[in-house]
Structure formats: structure tokens, C-alpha cells
Amino acid sequence: MSKTVLYARVSTIDQTLDHQKTQAEQAGFVIDEVIADHGVSGVSTKLKDRPEGKRLFDKLRHGDTLLVRWVDRLGRNYEDVTKTIRDFMQLGVIVKTVINGMVFDGATSDPMQKAVRDALIAFMAATAQAQAEATKAAQRAGIEAKKGDPKSYPGKKPSYDRKTFRQVVDMLAIGNGTSEISKATGLKRQTVLRIRDNRAGAEAALTRWGM
Structure with missing residues (x-):
């Protein structure tokens, strides 16, 4: 069976x-x-x-x-x-x-x-590798940010948490449009576009805020 x-x-x-x-x-x-x-x-x-x-x-x-x-x-x-x-x-x-x-x-x-x-x-295997490389880049950016002045302003707090960020990344990977992702996650379309266009930066922002 x-x-x-x-x-x-x-x-x-x-x-x-x-x-x-x-x-x-x-x-x-x-x-x-x-x-x-x-x-x-x-x-x-x-x-x-x-x-x-x-x-x-x-x-x-x-x-x-x-x-x-x-x-x-x-x-x-x-x-x-x-x-x-x-x-x-x-x-x-x-x-x-x-x-x-x-x-x-x-x-x-x-x-x-x-x-x-x-x-x-x-295509899916290539996307998985690209996501892994973007994650590593974000982690490096977060580490470099922490090496600076610990009292420095970490930038604007992200309007998304790590779970929502992962959901956006997953939906982008399978070809969902920004409007569809915005509706599913509750995020503004502009936020989805920022994550799409600069995933490493978006993930680094989470790291700076300890999210």
C-alpha cells in the first residue's frame, strides 16, 4: 500500500x-x-x-x-x-x-x-538557490549594521513580521502578483513591491529590529 x-x-x-x-x-x-x-x-x-x-x-x-x-x-x-x-x-x-x-x-x-x-x-530549483543567496546577503547586512554604533537609529520599523515576509517571498516565488499578495497578507502594495525589489534589504530591516 x-x-x-x-x-x-x-x-x-x-x-x-x-x-x-x-x-x-x-x-x-x-x-x-x-x-x-x-x-x-x-x-x-x-x-x-x-x-x-x-x-x-x-x-x-x-x-x-x-x-x-x-x-x-x-x-x-x-x-x-x-x-x-x-x-x-x-x-x-x-x-x-x-x-x-x-x-x-x-x-x-x-x-x-x-x-x-x-x-x-x-525553475523552482533556481528560485530556491536565489532565495538562499538573498537570505545570506540580508544576514550579512544585518551583521554589518550591528557592528556600527549600537545606539544608531535602525531605520523605520517594518510593517511586516518575519512570518508575513516569508509568505510574501513564497507567493512571489510561485508567480503571484503584487495585488494578490497584498490582499492575502494585508500589506500595502508598495510594501510588497519593496520586498520584491529588495528582498535582502527587507530582511535586513527585520534583523535590525530583532524581528
Whole structure:
């Protein structure tokens, strides 16, 4: 009997295991088992090298489903993410994402369907790496800001918290428009545009305010 396994990589406050599981269940997924890695970098550590991630390759069988919040839970390096998804498809495992309900299935033999699928995998993997690099840039900016005068004014307090910031980033990644994101998050359209155009700066502002 096939099963659905949710894999969660927990690395920040807004990415708790409970949050990822609840989000999946609210999207209508029925989860048979949850496997999670805590505090493991998605940039420098391949899925097969993570304590729990490598269990997935032993546990999942043909016809099973691997469910992740988004492809960045599998990794944040373009080559690693694309290879990981292809490895699972070759095993007959279906990879699904909670965000936007993406499905990557290796069963198709139609060349056009394969081309569309592979292009989508490549795009999502590239986006995951770009987001990781933007996060690192924001962290560096925050550290540099803290090296200055500790009493210096940290700038205007952001009108969004880290959870809302993550929601905006996720929605941008899957192609939602600024007006749609503004309506979903309650943020002004101008705020969404600032986050879109300067994600590193927006995240650095959160860091300066300790948010």
C-alpha cells in the first residue's frame, strides 16, 4: 500500500515542524508519516547527507509520495535539488509540494510533458538557490549594521513580521502578483513591491529590529 511521507527541514522560527505539518493538512494532504531534520543547512548539506533526509531513500518505494512544503526543503542548491527530485522520480516516487500543489512524477513518457516538467523543476530549483543567496546577503547586512554604533537609529520599523515576509517571498516565488499578495497578507502594495525589489534589504530591516 502506498504512503505519503512529509519531509520537513526546520531551520528558522517561522518554519517549525508543526507549522509545516498543519499547512500540509490544511491543503488537503493526508500524511502517513513525518520525517524532519532540525538545524541543518539546505545550502551546504545535500539531502542524502542529512541525518533524517537519507532515510527517505531507504523508506520510500515505488508509488509512494514525498511531500514537502516547497522544494527549498530538499535543498537550496540548484544542482542538488534537481538531482534529488530526479533520483526520487527514477525510484517511482511522486514528489509533491504543499505550496502551489506541484506534482513531479516520473511516470510520463510523453516528451513534451517531460520537457515542461523538467523546465519547471529547473525553475523552482533556481528560485530556491536565489532565495538562499538573498537570505545570506540580508544576514550579512544585518551583521554589518550591528557592528556600527549600537545606539544608531535602525531605520523605520517594518510593517511586516518575519512570518508575513516569508509568505510574501513564497507567493512571489510561485508567480503571484503584487495585488494578490497584498490582499492575502494585508500589506500595502508598495510594501510588497519593496520586498520584491529588495528582498535582502527587507530582511535586513527585520534583523535590525530583532524581528
